[in-house]
Amino acid sequence: MTFGAAAFLLAALAAVIPPILHMINRQRAKQLPFSTLRFLKISVQKTRRRRQIRDLFLMLVRMAVLVFIAVGLARPTLSKLRGLMGGGQSAIAIVLDNSASMGWIDQGRPRFDVAINAANQILNELQMGDEVTLWLTSGPRYPEVGQVDRTHEKVRQLLGQIAQRGPTFERGELGHLVREARHQLLQSQAANRYVFVITDNQTVAWEDLFVEQRTEEKTPDGEPEKTVDPRLRRIPVVFVDCHRDPKPNVAIQKVELATILPVAGIPMKVIVELFNASTIPQQRVAELYVDGTKMGSSPEISLPPQSSAVTEIVFMLSRGGTHQAEVRISGEDGARFDDRRYLAIEVDANIPIAIVTQERHEIPYLNHSFYLEKALQPVSEESWALKPTILTAANLTNDPLSNYRIIYLVDLPEIDEVIARRLLEFVETGGKLVWICGQDTQIASYNAAHEASGGRLLPEPLDTIMAPGVEENRDSWQITWLDGQHPALVGLNEPPSLYQSVLVYKYIKARHGAGSESRVLARLDGEGDPILLEKRVGQGSVIWLGTSVHVDWTNLPLRPLFVPLMTRLAFYLSGTEPETLAVLAGQPIVIPYQGQMPPSVVEVVPPDGSLSRLNVERGQSPDFRYTETHAVGHYLFRLLASVRPIQKIYAVNPDPDESDPEKIPRDQ
Template identity: 20%
Template sequence: MNFLYPGFLFALLTVAIPVIIHLFNFRKFKKVYFSNVAFLKEIKEQQSSREKLKNLLILCCRILAIVFLVFAFARPFLPSTSKIDQSKGNIVSIYIDNSYSMEAVNKEGSLLDEAKRKAKEIVKAFQLNDRFQLLTNDFEGKHQRLLNADELIQAVDEVKISSASRQLQQVINRQQSIFTGARNRFAYIISDFQQGFAGNQPIKTNPNTNVSLIKLNSNALPNVAVDSAWLLSPTHQAGATEKLVVQLHNYGDEDAKNIPIKLTINQQQKAISSLNIAAGKTQTDTLAYSGLGLGWQRGTLSIKDFPLTFDDQLHFSFKVNANQKVLSINGQTAEKYIKALFGADPYFQLTEMPESNINYSALASYSLIVLNSLDNPASGLAQELKSYIANGGSVVVFPNVKADKNVYSAFLTSLGLPAIADVNGNATKVSHIELKHPLFKEVFETLPQNIDLPQVNRYFNFVESSQRSKEDLLSLPAGKLFFARYPMGNGQAYLAATDLDNDDSNLAKHPVFVPLMYKIAFVSAKEQPIYYTVGRNNVLESQKIVLGANQTLKLVADNFEVIPELRQINGKTLLYVADQVKKAGYYELKKADSTLAVIAFNDNRTESDMHYSSADQIKELFGKQQLTFLDPKSDSIASAVSSKNNGTELWKLCLILSLVFLAIEILLVRFYHTQKPGLQAH
């Protein structure tokens, strides 16, 4: 048996007090004169032995009462197998899961309220001088400060449900960062341990940290969530009909039937639908809408599903532009088909530049660049276009087959395109069109059997490489390239085998040319994501934003305003908001009083799956590492924690024994008679 406060054992010296009282109990006897003492002698002898026994019993009770009272203050305990040295002091980190799943209710109330109670009980098991950390999913800066017991209990009362979600390994890593010095380290994790929280990857802990898990009991709940959505067209025109794909996920164990879906844009209902979703599966639906004006659009997809409602809405935003900027860089002998194609449509804002006078600084502002029969493409242009493509731009190359093939070959290889092998002057015809490619989607009402394809009289043969990613759109006989797409970085390049001169091919006058170029222009539009996820996306992308000397950007919403950090990278602006956005909804990016963008945020859907990891599954993640599970059904988590850390404490037993011996003393004094009944003097 050991003592937590052995210094109190010096108080055992107080045992001398009742002993001294017993030894020096000087009583004055009164003399009584009596004629015959024969009977009195017998009475005296009998009373004396009973008196001595009574005094000894009282003395023992007093000594034991004092001894056990001193022991109670010295906190005796039977050491545990953990061999924790309590003299070093303790640092205790307590994590309370405050994600959406903790709103679930069991017979103890909400899981979050139960977690708060358990956290307070843990605090009671530690000492006055121990220090505590409270950690939640918010990972706020104040959570890195050590608190005393009273401060921690107050902080626990302030914990509320948060949209942030973390994984178990993240929590353990965050707890480890607070542990410093030689103090004993204790980490407590209170959670319902959703499968998304626990994960399926091995968990690593510090062997010097005592990790304890408290798994709150909750039942699996049915839940259908608006999982994701995406627009079918990257460009948006005023009044045009567009389509949005929505995906619902049924996280429950039973089929969900007739789940209603509603699409609203700018608070106006645009479409409705309903879906049946099998248990544990996803289902998509396509919603069509029209009638949009210019500017930023705020859309919301919503369903009705109970009891969990936090994932029943998905916000998104996009911009309807008045035009799309296209650049045509022309050689001296370039044909006018590009100008005729894009100049006739008011949606496209076409700019033409001669190859001898190119404004390189303006290239990033165009969504599509067409190289129209350049005579002598420069290496500097190749480097600028390579950077432009890497940052999401699209380039279409119609080479001049009359130009020096060696110059063109060097230019193309600088762009990452295949080198030119030779010039072929044998007339032929395009033999294959890849109608299943997304560029040709919805171009033909029905797939033709014997489609008329372009004729070509003179073209380049290229040196193909299997290591280069390529998508053939139009092919010549023997699989030779006629028009192909090459994905590069965030953008793409399109390469034709000939120019638009009618003497070289009839491509420019062929019916496939117009829809092909239009679709390339549409898919080349640079569009930001239609929504971000709270707690996951802390970096926002935008087209290049130029600020004046005293200007700043602000991200604002109702009762919210933050100034993001800006970084200009390769013609675009990155906005760093860290973890300051904590609520789903719409946020306006403002420059002074003008709105540059509307950005939508949604809650993380990892909280939607209301299935939980079992204790055995969690233990498997930790492998052979030391781990303790504390039963939340226990009447006293504090006792379980104390027993684990300190061993079996005996101070309560000592206090009870002290009171028992005091009670025995009182009974001896009051009811133990020294005179034998019936014995009298005559």
């Protein structure tokens, strides 16, 4: 047994005070001559003996009270495991919380250091032959974890490795580990069985236990279900609480990239959310670094206790490609793991797209794709991300379509069987098709190709060409609704005049009904016919525009909406979505093959800069998965030996829930 304030044990010397007082107050009776009263003498002797016994008992009680007060003030702690368990063989399961929150500075030292010392102290109290098992809440999977060790050497070596590595950046889950440890101890024949949980008792670490309890308590019919082995509850759980007096901490909770177009030369911004986890006000400044260069910083942010604040940093990239970015905050802090947040920014500098039209005219303006070509390449070729190639329908029969991410089919008269088959294969393996109607579109040919493909070549079958009649008292339709929730259309529905100024003189009506699988992106007035549809097909998607991109059927090419609509759709279809290039520590990174043949080799460069080459077994999986994401930072992937080699950068960040200071109540 050890004492937190051993100096108070000196107060136990006060136990000598009652005997001294007893001796002082002890008085001898005076002898006085009196007549012989034999029976009275006997009565006095009996009374005196009872009084002596009572006084002795009271003196001992007073001494014990003083000793117990002194020991209580000294804060005794049971340090001998044997004192807790008694004699006999023991089986011990140690559940060690090594999640990110254990890196918090608490009473001047990291909680994880306290946890490692506690685990070693438990091991020191075991005897040879006692069973011990170590469980970890997060991080890499060590082969020794969960294995019974009777010599204790493997557990000690594992503790040394864990102590050197430090806490992980991942979230810890304690509930299922405690249950698993108890199940394992049920198999032991030891007389004494205990689970020791060394943790900071963060509330989020026990959420899995609450979910399990709710699942067990009720059957699907709402009736109680007793599925828990009652023997589990007879195995005691001892908690070693490392959460005492944490140092004030401010965490980066979230970082988002916001941009109209992911293109070099166009301003972007990162939106940073900070959280003050302490009980006192804090001030911080957020800084943005891209490829190691500081790109900007926020003004000083004041954060009230237990509250969040949002700030923005505007920046601009000078070149395309992939970029490694991170947001940092500086200052005295209780936890360093949440002072940085990483981003992977992809500004694709060479997105190949094809624009397929009829035969080219000598006068460029007469080409049906004239305005579309200008919209998809509004600036010089060197500084723009989209690289359009002009093709004719004849090229679709021979050219390798996998060279392009998007194919625009502009007012093609007919779709023959060979072209339809190749286009379907292209979209099912991840390609994107954009159908654009016009005066030469032959509805019967389109519908025949669509039916032959099993209803997968167009979003919906086509109906008829719509033109305003005299009886309708109109000369055009206007777009009255735009899906502002669609990723490609966010921000384009405000103000409404941006799309309501678009007039449509003719369009081809699609047979879109209540049970249709396609998504309506824009509607016209009148009967509300869809003018823009999208449908997922295989790994790709198909978009249909019911009117033309020339001025014969609509004024769309002349309106302010046209260029941002066409470019936003192109970047959306090309898969350039920077916000998807980040995962939390411990989660797998998934890289789709984008319709290409799987690579035979993938090169991986993790944050420590080492290079590893992973062989890929070619199977049915449409993507590559990488699970060793225990370190935070940037991961570079090169998918080699595919039709078009892919290079990607992903960011791995700590779980923001680990910055939550809330501690689970003792009664739970």
